[in-house]
Amino acid sequence: MADSVAAEEQKFCLREVLDTFKSCLSENKEVYIEHYIAGWRGLVRFLNSLGSVFSFISKDAVNKIQILVNYINGENGSHYATIQSMVKYELENGLVDLNKRGSHPESGCRTLLRLHRALRWLELFLERLRTSTEDSKTSVMCAEAYNESLAQHHPWVVRKAAGMAFCVLPGRPTFFEVMNVGTPEQVVAMLGDALPLISEVYQITEELYSQHNLLQLP
Numbered sequence: 537m538a539d540s541v542a543a544e545e546q547k548f549c550l551r552e553v554l555d556t557f558k559s560c561l562s563e564n565k566e567v568y569i570e571h572y573i574a575g576w577r578g579l580v581r582f583l584n585s586l587g588s589v590f591s592f593i594s595k596d597a598v599n600k601i602q603i604l605v606n607y608i609n610g611e612n613g614s615h616y617a618t619i620q621s622m623v624k625y626e627l628e629n630g631l632v633d634l635n636k637r638g639s640h641p642e643s644g645c646r647t648l649l650r651l652h653r654a655l656r657w658l659e660l661f662l663e664r665l666r667t668s669t670e671d672s673k674t675s676v677m678c679a680e681a682y683n684e685s686l687a688q689h690h691p692w693v694v695r696k697a698a699g700m701a702f703c704v705l706p707g708r709p710t711f712f713e714v715m716n717v718g719t720p721e722q723v724v725a726m727l728g729d730a731l732p733l734i735s736e737v738y739q740i741t742e743e744l745y746s747q748h749n750l751l752q753l754p
C-alpha cells in the first residue's frame with residue numbers, strides 16, 4: 537500500500553512540469569535559470585518514460601542541463617540566477633565564443649541557446665497537440681514542429697535519427713494518458729493555460745539573445 541502511494545506520488549504529471557515554466561518569470565520579466573532547468577528536467581523524465589529509443593535526445597538535454605547546474609553551483613553562481621544576468625556576466629567577461637568554438641565551448645549562453653531552440657519546438661508541438669483531433673498522429677505533429685524549429689540547426693545525421701525516433705512515438709490516446717492530466721478535454725484546457733507562459737519565456741529569451749546578437753552562437 538505504502539509502495540503504491542509512493543509510486544502514485546512520483547507519477548509523472550505534465551501539468552506540474554508546465555507549471556514550472558510559470559515560476560520562471562520574475563516580476564520584472566527576467567527568466568530564472570533554476571526554474572527553467574527544472575522544467576526541462578521534468579520534460580526529460582516524460583521523454584524517458586516513452587522508451588530507450590529517445591535516450592540519445594534525453595542524454596543531450598541532460599548534458600546541457602548539467603552544464604548550467606554546474607555554473608549555478610559554481611563560484612560565480614550568483615551571476616547565473618537569471619538568463620539576463622548570465623548574458624551580461626558572460627559577455628562582459630569575454631566568456632562566450634561568439635563566432636567559432638574556442639576557449640569557451642560550453643558557455644552558459646550557447647548551452648542555454650540549445651535549450652531555447654528546443655523550447656520553440658515544444659511550443660509548436662504542444663500547440664499542435666492542443667488543436668489536434670482524435671485521429672491526429674503525434675509522430676506527424678512532432679516532426680512538423682521539429683522541422684519548423686530545431687531541425688534548422690541540426691546536421692543531416694541528427695535530423696535523420698530524430699525523424700526515426702518520432703516514428704515510434706505512441707499514438708495520441710496513449711500520449712495523453714502518459715501526460716496524466718485527465719480527460720482529453722482537460723489536457724486541451726491545460727495546454728491552453730500553459731502555452732502562453734511557455735511562449736512568453738521563449739519570446740523574452742529570443743529578444744534578449746537577438747539584442748546581443750547571440751542567436752547563432754557556435
Ligand SMILES: CCCCCCCC/C=C\CCCCCCCC(=O)N[C@@H](COP(=O)(O)O)[C@H](O)/C=C/CCCCCCCCCCCCC
Nearest residue numbers: 579580582583592593596597650651654678686694698715
Ligand atoms: C505532452 C508533450 C510533452 C512533450 C514532452 C517533450 C519531452 C521533451 C524532452 C526533452 C526534449 C529534448 C530537448 C532536446 C534538446 C536538444 C538540444 C540540441 O539541439 N542539441 C543538439 C546541438 O547541440 P550541440 O552539438 O550544439 O551541443 C545536439 O546535436 C542534439 C542531439 C540530440 C538530438 C536532438 C533531437 C531533438 C528532437 C526534439 C524532439 C524530442 C521529441 C520528443 C517527443 C515527445
